[in-house]
Amino acid sequence: MAGNSDPLTPRAKIAVTAGKAVAAASRAAGRGSGSVIGGRVALKLDPDLLARLAQNLDVVLVSATNGKTTTTRLIAEALRAAGPVVSNALGANMPAGITSALAGSSDARYGVIEVDEKYLAGVARDTDPKCIALLNLSRDQLDRAAETRMLAENWREGLAGSKAVIVANADDPLVVWAASSSPNVIWVAAGQMWKDDAWSCPSCGGVMQRPGDDWFCGECGFRRPTPSWALSGDHVLDPHGSAWPIHLQLPGRANKANAASSAAVAAVFGVPPQVALERMYQVQAVAGRYDVVQFMERDLRLLLAKNPAGWLETFSLIDPPPTPVILSVNARGADGTDTSWLWDVDYTRLTGHPICVIGDRKLDLAVRLEVADQHFQVCENLDQAVQMSPPGRIEVIANYTAFQDLRRRVGN
Missing domain, CATH: 3.90.190.20 (Mur ligase, C-terminal domain)
Known part of the structure; x- marks a missing residue:
């Protein structure tokens, strides 16, 4: 994105400095990384700080119930082929933690940001993302998170008319419903092992039919879109039908699915699948997971x-x-x-x-x-x-x- 090299106002600079000082004090006191408390202080001093920090970045947002920390890490590795990346790699994924992460880098070209599902619409408003990856929605934290269909509805309303390219999982009906309000969607067949949150149609409430890997609502016609990217065994199929091998040190089918979505995101920024997937091999563990x-x-x-x-x-x-x-x-x-x-x-x-x-x-x-x-x-x-x-x-x-x-x- 074009823009002057220093988008920060004097007030924003004071907010960033104060946030870093508080975070450092929190770390020194042994209370964790300090990123959340530092971000809170910075946003109190300048409520527009997140938008200011993001304005010189090409931003990718990643949201899902499962896999967002890993996918954020895989996308960040892939995009480093094209330029410096800033990311909330430790998973502090609400506005305060995101603000802290972006404040930590002044020379980045890309911002790869994991976002808690409830905050996606607001963070998208503030950061003007070029791309948003939506992986899955399922039941989680039953006392805190709204039921999955309400989250899908929030996404759908928040992303309606978004200029961002939405990279979305075609196999999750809730994700498809949420993404369908956007004019520019790239569908990825990433699979869906857990189906118990997607038996009723998010559009009309009818019963979802699930023959094989397909799905559709027999009552309103809402159905699985045709994907342009797909996970196929140990390969990613791109929109031209070429198969690219997935090289990962992370285990399991779910991480291959994360890699497929990440390759589709990387392509939005001009990083070819072969380069993106080879770079993903660097990731051995994510915040201790799989260690x-x-x-x-x-x-x-x-x-x-x-x-x-x-x-x-x-x-x-x-x-x-x-x-x-x-x-x-x-x-x-x-x-x-x-x-x-x-x-x-x-x-x-x-x-x-x-x-x-x-x-x-x-x-x-x-x-x-x-x-x-x-x-x-x-x-x-x-x-x-x-x-x-x-x-x-x-x-x-x-x-x-x-x-x-x-x-x-x-x-x-």
Whole structure:
């Protein structure tokens, strides 16, 4: 985008400086990265700061229930082929955290920004994005997030008439409904493993028909659009029908889907699929997710799963039985305090794995596993659970704050 080299007013500069000072003080006090509190202070001093910071950037926004942190990272790697990138790589994805991230770089050409689903429309208004990637919508944080159809409606209204190129998953009816109000959409066949939030038509409420990989509403005719990009096994198919191999160190089908969407986004900025996909190989772990760490003479693989769709995808990539599995669930503010979603997860997929259960809500999880007829043991903490497992690999699956607790304990 054209623009003068220094878009910041004196007030904005003071706001950025104050925000950085507060963030540094927060870090020094051992209270995390400080990006959120720093961003809050900066926005208090200059409410228009996010828009000012974004005005010299070509911005990509990434939003979804699952996979947005990873996809943001993959897109950022791909776009570095075309110029310097600033990104909220640590996942602080509300306006304060986004403002902090953008304030940290003055020479970037691209801004690759993960956005919490509830804030997408507002952040899109402020940052005037060139591209918006919409991956999926499913139930999450039942006490905080509006039901998925309301979120889709918010997206649809917020993005209506947007100048941005929308890169959207053609396999998720809620995402298609949200994106369909935009004049310029690139559809990606990225797949949808979890279908339990998309049985009724978001357009009319009718029952969705799902023959094979297709879907349509038998009552109003709302249907799956024809994709121009597609995930096909270990390849991405581009709009010309060429197949490009996916090179990832990240495991699982869900990350291949994230790579397919990321390649479509990169192409909007002129980065060819081959270059984009090769660059994505650099990503080994994302904010600790998928890391393998040595702890008490075992190899722990740390896996984040925050909601039913995420748990389903995670079960598909763990090593086969009898690999031990440790499950950890909390229900603190950042997780959502309602654990009834545990009943939506198919835990019979863990049959044959020795299971240990830890976390604040280990007893809720134990009841759920008992009903699913799984063999498990309730443990007091990670150390006890690891001691009960044989040497070798252990898969550790945790929801959001439980995952942070685990990373602190293993020094990751």
